[in-house]
Amino acid sequence: MESIALSSLETPGQMAVEVRNASVVYQTADSPVHALSDIDLNIADGEFVALIGPSGCGKTTLMRVIADLEKITDGQVLVNGVSPHDARLARAYGYVFQAPALFPWRTVLANVTLPLQIHGKNRAQAKAIALAHLERVGLIGFEGKYPWQLSGGMQQRVSIARALSFEPKILMMDEPFGALDEITRDRLNEQLQQLWQRERRTVVFVTHSIAEAVYLSTKIVVMSPRPGRIVKVIDSTLPDERHLGLRDSAAFTELAHAVREALADGHHD
Amino acid sequence: MVTMTKAVAPHLASGWLLILRRDVVPVAVVLLAVLALWYGMAYWLNSPGAIERVLDPQGGWTWRDLLRATMGMERPVMPAPHQVALDFYGSLTQWPINSPRNLLFHVAVTGKATLLGFVMGTALGLVLSVLIVHSRTLDRALLPWIVASQSVPVLAIAPIVLVILGSLGFSGVAPKATIAMYLCFFPVTVAMVQGLRSPQKMEAEMMHTYAASRWQTLWMLRLPAALPFLFPALRVGIAAGLVGAMVAELPTGAVAGLGARLLTGSYYGQTVQIWSALVMSALLGLTLIAGVSLVERAALRHRRGL
Numbered sequence: 001m002e003s004i005a006l007s008s009l010e011t012p013g014q015m016a017v018e019v020r021n022a023s024v025v026y027q028t029a030d031s032p033v034h035a036l037s038d039i040d041l042n043i044a045d046g047e048f049v050a051l052i053g054p055s056g057c058g059k060t061t062l063m064r065v066i067a068d069l070e071k072i073t074d075g076q077v078l079v080n081g082v083s084p085h086d087a088r089l090a091r092a093y094g095y096v097f098q099a100p101a102l103f104p105w106r107t108v109l110a111n112v113t114l115p116l117q118i119h120g121k122n123r124a125q126a127k128a129i130a131l132a133h134l135e136r137v138g139l140i141g142f143e144g145k146y147p148w149q150l151s152g153g154m155q156q157r158v159s160i161a162r163a164l165s166f167e168p169k170i171l172m173m174d175e176p177f178g179a180l181d182e183i184t185r186d187r188l189n190e191q192l193q194q195l196w197q198r199e200r201r202t203v204v205f206v207t208h209s210i211a212e213a214v215y216l217s218t219k220i221v222v223m224s225p226r227p228g229r230i231v232k233v234i235d236s237t238l239p240d241e242r243h244l245g246l247r248d249s250a251a252f253t254e255l256a257h258a259v260r261e262a263l264a265d266g267h268h269d
Numbered sequence: 270m271v272t273m274t275k276a277v278a279p280h281l282a283s284g285w286l287l288i289l290r291r292d293v294v295p296v297a298v299v300l301l302a303v304l305a306l307w308y309g310m311a312y313w314l315n316s317p318g319a320i321e322r323v324l325d326p327q328g329g330w331t332w333r334d335l336l337r338a339t340m341g342m343e344r345p346v347m348p349a350p351h352q353v354a355l356d357f358y359g360s361l362t363q364w365p366i367n368s369p370r371n372l373l374f375h376v377a378v379t380g381k382a383t384l385l386g387f388v389m390g391t392a393l394g395l396v397l398s399v400l401i402v403h404s405r406t407l408d409r410a411l412l413p414w415i416v417a418s419q420s421v422p423v424l425a426i427a428p429i430v431l432v433i434l435g436s437l438g439f440s441g442v443a444p445k446a447t448i449a450m451y452l453c454f455f456p457v458t459v460a461m462v463q464g465l466r467s468p469q470k471m472e473a474e475m476m477h478t479y480a481a482s483r484w485q486t487l488w489m490l491r492l493p494a495a496l497p498f499l500f501p502a503l504r505v506g507i508a509a510g511l512v513g514a515m516v517a518e519l520p521t522g523a524v525a526g527l528g529a530r531l532l533t534g535s536y537y538g539q540t541v542q543i544w545s546a547l548v549m550s551a552l553l554g555l556t557l558i559a560g561v562s563l564v565e566r567a568a569l570r571h572r573r574g575l
Contacts, residue, residue, distance in 0.1 A: 069478070088480055104573065105493045107571075118479045118489070119479070
């Protein structure tokens, strides 16, 4: 065991994210709140990992820790082999929030060029890159529109294009489709799955939908609250090539059942 | 093409009717009411003087004579609207633009001081708000003083500023612009502090994930987000700046400017002249505000609901 742990530390390039005994404790007036307790998690390059669990289980906190939006109080976190802070400065990841968070004063195109502009790309370069990314999320022809002229699903696709525009190695998504209707959600899940198939970029995806987690991911991390912890890590048995029809297959049902059991286990402790 | 014009024409006509009904009629009704009230006031307030100086105090005149007398007095307590209108029109048409008897000459003087003060005040307000938003210490140190500065009456500050600046060799437009700036910067500062803080936590965190610098976050997120807060403050600011510029003209015995015009009018009991200057300053104020609104429309034309 020890030698395996050592070798993984010696070759950090293989792991996109390594979390070791990480805890996040908030001091409140009466008693400390353990938002995350003793988390261990490895995410390899190219994996699609879903973090699933009920409210308060720390799934969003865990992702925010990886994204350097939250500090750990104990343990160690490495992103691409360096600290989350250095990884953020190296623009290692793109983050998609629960809401599209598009700037209403910028056109769709200008919203996608925003990170490129911040990173110092010149105007023409940024425009060409942004258009290519808008094409990948099927929004060519909408680049001149303003966010309020788009539907909720289209807005979230713009925010995905924006997160991917600077080609980060990791894509982090915090319940990105939570506010959308189920039909739109299904379609976006399918498109996201196709995007991942094409690029095999590492994805960390927070959700509280079992179907979404099972359909999308290669690895499902089931979490539980009070204290926030990982109950079980389930490797997907589904084929790499996914389509929405898979959701009626026996393998899918079995996997969903396993996730549901793990969630229930977490609640019983 | 034919069908298109057919379809568009009735739409346009109903559009004009709508504008007429919605915008023109209410304004016209209020204007008529104000004019009626004004004439009533003129009749009432001028009657004693008219009876004493124009008519025979012993009697022998009808109310028609009294009405006629109150509407055309030399130095009425309350000039009738048409007297003001005639004086106003006469000042613009009978004198060259560089004559002190032409109101536009005074508009240029006061307008210059107002605009200069407005630009200085807006710049000061922007700088202060950026400092306050970026430093907790400055927030605590500056904000109470900024609020306190506005509780000192401008009428008390104005002579002091004029004397000090005068002793330093500044005269003419600079002292007046300084007073205008003093009134302008406050609404801009307060609104911009609120506006620069208006972005949601999520938007700020997003800039953080892009490893954006403070300057980039200010320029690309905070400033554009603050624009809708800025323009209402600019409208208040430019109107306050006009007041400041006119107040600054009062204690110096200035010979030019709308404030000076008001003052000379009151020295010589030229009430009609006072009212003309008053109307002109109101028009100047409205024009300046309309100018700000035009810029606002252009700047925010792509935002929802504008």
